[in-house]
Amino acid sequence: MIKILMSGCNGKMGQVITKLSANFDNIQIAAGISRQPDKFSNPYPVYKSFEEVQEKVDVVIDFSNADLIPQVLDYCIKNETALVEATTGLSPENNQAIREAAEQIPVFMSANMSLGVNVLIELARTAAAKLGLSFDIEILEKHHNEKKDAPSGTALMIADEINEQLDNTMDFIYDRSQKKEKRKRNEIGISAIRGGTIPGEHSVFFAGKDEILEIKHTAISRDVFGTGAIRAAMYIASKKKGLYDMKSMLKEII
Numbered sequence: 417m418i419k420i421l422m423s424g425c426n427g428k429m430g431q432v433i434t435k436l437s438a439n440f441d442n443i444q445i446a447a448g449i450s451r452q453p454d455k456f457s458n459p460y461p462v463y464k465s466f467e468e469v470q471e472k473v474d475v476v477i478d479f480s481n482a483d484l485i486p487q488v489l490d491y492c493i494k495n496e497t498a499l500v501e502a503t504t505g506l507s508p509e510n511n512q513a514i515r516e517a518a519e520q521i522p523v524f525m526s527a528n529m530s531l532g533v534n535v536l537i538e539l540a541r542t543a544a545a546k547l548g549l550s551f552d553i554e555i556l557e558k559h560h561n562e563k564k565d566a567p568s569g570t571a572l573m574i575a576d577e578i579n580e581q582l583d584n585t586m587d588f589i590y591d592r593s594q595k596k597e598k599r600k601r602n603e604i605g606i607s608a609i610r611g612g613t614i615p616g617e618h619s620v621f622f623a624g625k626d627e628i629l630e631i632k633h634t635a636i637s638r639d640v641f642g643t644g645a646i647r648a649a650m651y652i653a654s655k656k657k658g659l660y661d662m663k664s665m666l667k668e669i670i
């Protein structure tokens with residue numbers, strides 16, 4: 417049985433994972449962390465801080481906020497616990513601290529835990545390799561009106577992968593309102609829309625002369641991220657220290 421500490425357990429994703437965990441017989445949420453521990457009635461104890469946690473766990477799944485990252489890493493290193501890090505909107509310092517933690521513990525990190533988005537990235541890399549020098553590349557993402565970070569971690573992940581495919585020659589442009597000039601060829605435009613309850617939508621456009629290729633992924637519900645995070649927890653529970661992601665997991669399980 418893999419025991420999980422669910423960080424952000426009373427948030428939208430924490431509650432999705434709490435519900436989905438009942439479908440897996442080899443995992444159990446042993447405890448949770450929340451700013452408001454009494455917000456929901458959960459089938460496990462919920463603490464306000466990591467210092468209060470009594471249970472011994474194998475993996476921490478973190479869907480919370482960037483400001484909690486130092487405490488999450490501190491707990492995992494002290495207790496030699498594997499980490500599935502799903503929180504987005506991370507600072508360069510957060511990312512550096514996560515990379516350093518992965519020298520001591522197993523860390524699985526992905527800004528998008530869905531299988532579909534990770535296939536979208538592979539398709540976008542192929543399109544960039546074939547069209548990138550003659551087509552303009554734009555990314556559009558849509559999310560619900562409660563999302564705090566913009567653009568999404570997934571949009572940035574897609575842009576990074578395309579940029580890597582194009583030998584890191586691209587500039588990321590988030591706002592054209594102040595620039596009174598035509599777009600350049602070596603730009604990836606990244607735009608965000610926020611509204612309603614949209615779980616997540618990402619499109620990559622390759623716009624050429626008289627033709628447009630659009631690669632699009634739509635998350636119909638948050639369950640896709642929840643299932644991905646639980647699979648990641650099962651995958652990483654038996655791993656040695658190091659940094660893992662969807663690519664490494666998909667290579668091994670599919």
Ligand SMILES: NC(=O)c1ccc[n+]([C@@H]2O[C@H](COP(=O)([O-])OP(=O)(O)OC[C@H]3O[C@@H](n4cnc5c(N)ncnc54)[C@H](O)[C@@H]3O)[C@@H](O)[C@H]2O)c1
Pocket residue numbers: 423424425426427428429430449450451452464478479480481482483484501502503504505526527528529530641
């Ligand atoms: N990687 C993925 O596939 C994926 C998918 C969906 C959401 N996310 C990301 O996961 C994070 C959470 O998403 P959500 O929709 O569940 O958000 P949410 O706001 O509904 O939930 C976040 C929860 O974390 C708790 N929290 C935040 N800071 C805390 C702190 N300092 N101490 C204790 N608890 C704290 C909040 O109280 C809240 O319950 C966001 O960064 C989001 O972008 C990632």
